[in-house]
Amino acid sequence: MKSTPVKGTRDYLPKEVEIRDYLQNVIAETYRDAGFVRITTPIIEDAVNLDKSEGGENLNLIFRVLKRGKKLSSALNNENVTEKELSDMGLRYDLTLPLSRYFSNNKNELMTPFKVIQMDRVYRAERPQKGRLREFMQCDIDIIGNDSRDAEIELILTTTKALNRVGLKNYTVKINDRRILKSIFSYTGFDDADNEKLAIIFDKLDKIGIDGVKAELEENSFDKNAIDKFIGLFENGSLTLDSIADVCDAEYVNDLKYIIDTVDKASNGTIPVEFTPSLVRGQGYYTGTIFEVAADGYSGAVAGGGRYDNLIGKFLNEDIPAVGFSIGFERIFGILMEQNYAIPDRKKRIAVFYDKDNYADALVYAENLRNEYMVSVIARPKKLGKFLNKLEQNEFDGFAVFGEADGVKLFG
Amino acid sequence: MKSTPVKGTRDYLPKEVEIRDYLQNVIAETYRDAGFVRITTPIIEDAVNLDKSEGGENLNLIFRVLKRGKKLSSALNNENVTEKELSDMGLRYDLTLPLSRYFSNNKNELMTPFKVIQMDRVYRAERPQKGRLREFMQCDIDIIGNDSRDAEIELILTTTKALNRVGLKNYTVKINDRRILKSIFSYTGFDDADNEKLAIIFDKLDKIGIDGVKAELEENSFDKNAIDKFIGLFENGSLTLDSIADVCDAEYVNDLKYIIDTVDKASNGTIPVEFTPSLVRGQGYYTGTIFEVAADGYSGAVAGGGRYDNLIGKFLNEDIPAVGFSIGFERIFGILMEQNYAIPDRKKRIAVFYDKDNYADALVYAENLRNEYMVSVIARPKKLGKFLNKLEQNEFDGFAVFGEADGVKLFG
Numbered sequence: 081m082k083s084t085p086v087k088g089t090r091d092y093l094p095k096e097v098e099i100r101d102y103l104q105n106v107i108a109e110t111y112r113d114a115g116f117v118r119i120t121t122p123i124i125e126d127a128v129n130l131d132k133s134e135g136g137e138n139l140n141l142i143f144r145v146l147k148r149g150k151k152l153s154s155a156l157n158n159e160n161v162t163e164k165e166l167s168d169m170g171l172r173y174d175l176t177l178p179l180s181r182y183f184s185n186n187k188n189e190l191m192t193p194f195k196v197i198q199m200d201r202v203y204r205a206e207r208p209q210k211g212r213l214r215e216f217m218q219c220d221i222d223i224i225g226n227d228s229r230d231a232e233i234e235l236i237l238t239t240t241k242a243l244n245r246v247g248l249k250n251y252t253v254k255i256n257d258r259r260i261l262k263s264i265f266s267y268t269g270f271d272d273a274d275n276e277k278l279a280i281i282f283d284k285l286d287k288i289g290i291d292g293v294k295a296e297l298e299e300n301s302f303d304k305n306a307i308d309k310f311i312g313l314f315e316n317g318s319l320t321l322d323s324i325a326d327v328c329d330a331e332y333v334n335d336l337k338y339i340i341d342t343v344d345k346a347s348n349g350t351i352p353v354e355f356t357p358s359l360v361r362g363q364g365y366y367t368g369t370i371f372e373v374a375a376d377g378y379s380g381a382v383a384g385g386g387r388y389d390n391l392i393g394k395f396l397n398e399d400i401p402a403v404g405f406s407i408g409f410e411r412i413f414g415i416l417m418e419q420n421y422a423i424p425d426r427k428k429r430i431a432v433f434y435d436k437d438n439y440a441d442a443l444v445y446a447e448n449l450r451n452e453y454m455v456s457v458i459a460r461p462k463k464l465g466k467f468l469n470k471l472e473q474n475e476f477d478g479f480a481v482f483g484e485a486d487g488v489k490l491f492g
Numbered sequence: 493m494k495s496t497p498v499k500g501t502r503d504y505l506p507k508e509v510e511i512r513d514y515l516q517n518v519i520a521e522t523y524r525d526a527g528f529v530r531i532t533t534p535i536i537e538d539a540v541n542l543d544k545s546e547g548g549e550n551l552n553l554i555f556r557v558l559k560r561g562k563k564l565s566s567a568l569n570n571e572n573v574t575e576k577e578l579s580d581m582g583l584r585y586d587l588t589l590p591l592s593r594y595f596s597n598n599k600n601e602l603m604t605p606f607k608v609i610q611m612d613r614v615y616r617a618e619r620p621q622k623g624r625l626r627e628f629m630q631c632d633i634d635i636i637g638n639d640s641r642d643a644e645i646e647l648i649l650t651t652t653k654a655l656n657r658v659g660l661k662n663y664t665v666k667i668n669d670r671r672i673l674k675s676i677f678s679y680t681g682f683d684d685a686d687n688e689k690l691a692i693i694f695d696k697l698d699k700i701g702i703d704g705v706k707a708e709l710e711e712n713s714f715d716k717n718a719i720d721k722f723i724g725l726f727e728n729g730s731l732t733l734d735s736i737a738d739v740c741d742a743e744y745v746n747d748l749k750y751i752i753d754t755v756d757k758a759s760n761g762t763i764p765v766e767f768t769p770s771l772v773r774g775q776g777y778y779t780g781t782i783f784e785v786a787a788d789g790y791s792g793a794v795a796g797g798g799r800y801d802n803l804i805g806k807f808l809n810e811d812i813p814a815v816g817f818s819i820g821f822e823r824i825f826g827i828l829m830e831q832n833y834a835i836p837d838r839k840k841r842i843a844v845f846y847d848k849d850n851y852a853d854a855l856v857y858a859e860n861l862r863n864e865y866m867v868s869v870i871a872r873p874k875k876l877g878k879f880l881n882k883l884e885q886n887e888f889d890g891f892a893v894f895g896e897a898d899g900v901k902l903f904g
Binding site: 081082083084085086089090091092093094097098100101108112113114115116117118119120121122123124125126128129132143144145146148152156161163166167169171181182184185186189190191193195196201203205214215226228230233234237342345346394395396427429431439440443444447450453454455456457458459470471473474475 | 493494495496497498501502503504505506509510512513520524525526527528529530531532533534535536537538540541544555556557558560564568573575578579581583593594596597598601602603605607608613615617627638640642645646649754757758806807808839841843851852855856859862865866867868869870871882883885886887
């Protein structure tokens with residue numbers, strides 16, 4: 081039998097899980113205090129829902145669950161059976177699609193605006209050489225049923241509060257609007273049909289600079305006049321909300337200004353929100369505002385989200401406005417572990433040693449210590465000194481020998 | 493697209509998740525205070541591990557994950573491709589197999605005795621008409637590396653403490669030993685090869701009585717003399733640890749007596765542990781003590797476990813003693829919800845209403861209230877009275893209108 085976990089998944093050690101649990105509790109408490117309520121949905125979703133969810137590249141990364149029994153035999157009877165015919169459900173690749181399904185399934189029992197927490201695992205069959213996990217945790221908050229930009233503001237303030245409380249320092253919230261992105265491409269004369277391809281190239285602006293973007297546009301044989309007009313927008317440096325006023329609808333610009341100003345005011349200037357016109361976000365289901373959090377010194381986003389006003393409508397006959405913000409928990413965990421994160425004020429863990437003939441009494445003694453300590457009852461080892469070293473290495477803070485008068489002794 | 497969750501899985505409503513989270517925290521805290529440390533393992537396991545795990549009937553209930561890409565095409569090129577060839581991993585059906593793999597994978601980083609918590613989802617393709625879920629939560633504690641019966645005692649005391657703390661009342665811990673079961677069958681002259689079949693029939697003793705067991709043994713054409721000798725054991729009523737002294741090794745009897753007596757002493761007589769010779773537990777991997785918790789008035793077990801001294805040896809070249817106790821969280825949750833469970837001393841949840849022109853200030857006001865309350869900031873609705881009713885129905889305890897002098901008003 082195989083001792084290693086399956087490719088792209090991880091076993092977490094006790095000291096890691098202790099920190100993961102603590103961080104997740106801090107995030108959940110922050111979200112609950114902000115009036116969000118938690119739901120859970122199954123990890124398995126109907127294949128039709130997954131396949132039609134406009135999840136962009138993620139749709140190629142779905143783990144599919146094999147049909148069973150008669151359904152499987154009948155599929156296998158088909159000579160040229162396809163992957164999709166062998167499976168009628170799969171593991172979810174995000175929490176937004178299950179939430180949209182959930183809302184449509186349970187809307188009569190839910191209050192709107194529905195402010196909702198999801199903290200759970202998702203699955204993507206990423207190529208492991210990219211160093212990405214195939215099973216990972218996301219911490220999402222979403223607001224369903226509020227079409228005002230106030231929802232974006234609340235998500236940004238609440239998500240950044242959670243990031244602050246877990247101890248992430250020095251980050252920037254980048255914000256854009258899918259409609260601004262479209263307006264820019266359309267204004268400069270590109271063909272609407274090329275928007276997705278253009279977005280993928282423009283998204284690299286941070287890495288390759290405007291000259292790199294220009295070169296890639298030329299390599300891909302886009303219209304020369306459109307390229308010139310597009311690059312021309314940058315001749316005075318980065319695009320700003322003021323400099324794009326002529327390029328797109330004033331409503332889009334004013335919406336972003338309102339979000340940036342209100343977050344600034346409500347956070348007393350502590351949360352930096354930056355208009356980032358080259359921000360794209362991969363999912364096809366976003367319809368308006370998109371945002372992510374970039375941690376200084378780390379590439380890639382630690383959180384991301386946006387508005388998806390049409391996704392719930394795929395389940396219901398009416399469109400319902402919705403916007404969400406997802407913390408990539410594994411990124412946060414990775415960054416904090418690199419910084420040697422320690423839980424503040426952790427309850428102390430001690431061992432109580434017993435001898436065979438006093439086990440029941442030692443159990444009672446240990447139980448009485450549990451208001452103050454985490455207490456593990458352990459048979460007294462023959463080599464106590466060596467064992468005490470092992471305890472220290474394993475996050476114990478001290479010990480007591482049952483029956484000896486001096487009680488709990490803390491290490492160090 | 494389909495709004496309902498896939499067959500056998502459930503969406504949980506906010507008020508349910510609030511209670512589930514609270515109960516899971518109580519259980520986890522109880523376990524941590526008892527010196528157990530939490531780990532997590534992936535939900536996906538290698539198919540070979542699952543298939544060879546001696547999980548009894550559960551092995552027929554495994555959800556298999558379809559191979560991908562070239563591996564899948566190559567499997568499909570085989571004309572008579574089988575279910576197993578289409579898949580090289582599956583969803584775990586319990587937490588014991590993943591734990592055994594985990595221990596063998598990480599043992600150099602772990603302390604023994606390894607006292608470990610797992611609280612996580614497992615998957616079984618149960619027939620939905622049995623009212624069973626296909627995705628459900630188990631809360632396990634295990635002790636690895638302790639071959640003394642003290643481990644069983646600690647698991648029983650810790651698990652029942654968790655059950656007490658979540659508010660489960662009136663239950664019995666049933667205990668048996670697989671070796672006693674085998675000794676009884678062997679003593680009465682049955683063929684060893686029939687042990688599994690015999691166990692399945694004997695397991696029904698509680699439901700069908702000794703006459704029912706006799707009838708089933710006869711229907712299945714077991715040896716008449718063996719049946720008579722077996723039934724003869726019951727002529728003075730139930731079997732007791734004293735009455736089976738001649739039937740099996742004294743060690744097995746003394747072990748159970750030691751467990752029962754020590755739990756009684758350490759719990760001051762509050763935890764009833766009952767020798768139950770017909771207790772079987774389904775998994776094939778159990779090697780010694782087995783136990784479960786039966787809640788008065790509810791059929792089926794709310795918790796179950798036992799000793800599995802050979803399972804980790806399938807991964808390592810040495811056998812490592814191990815014993816575990818698993819709370820069936822869905823059973824506990826179901827029972828408590830039937831009893832209208834309410835979270836004690838829940839932090840109060842209120843709404844703060846704002847008007848468009850004072851949103852930023854209302855956010856600051858709400859933030860200041862969050863030490864005392866969970867606070868959801870909501871645009872003031874046109875029909876405030878009607879909306880307040882909705883808040884009350886949705887577990888809110890009160891509200892405040894930003895800008896009005898009278899502050900927080902609690903309902904009722």
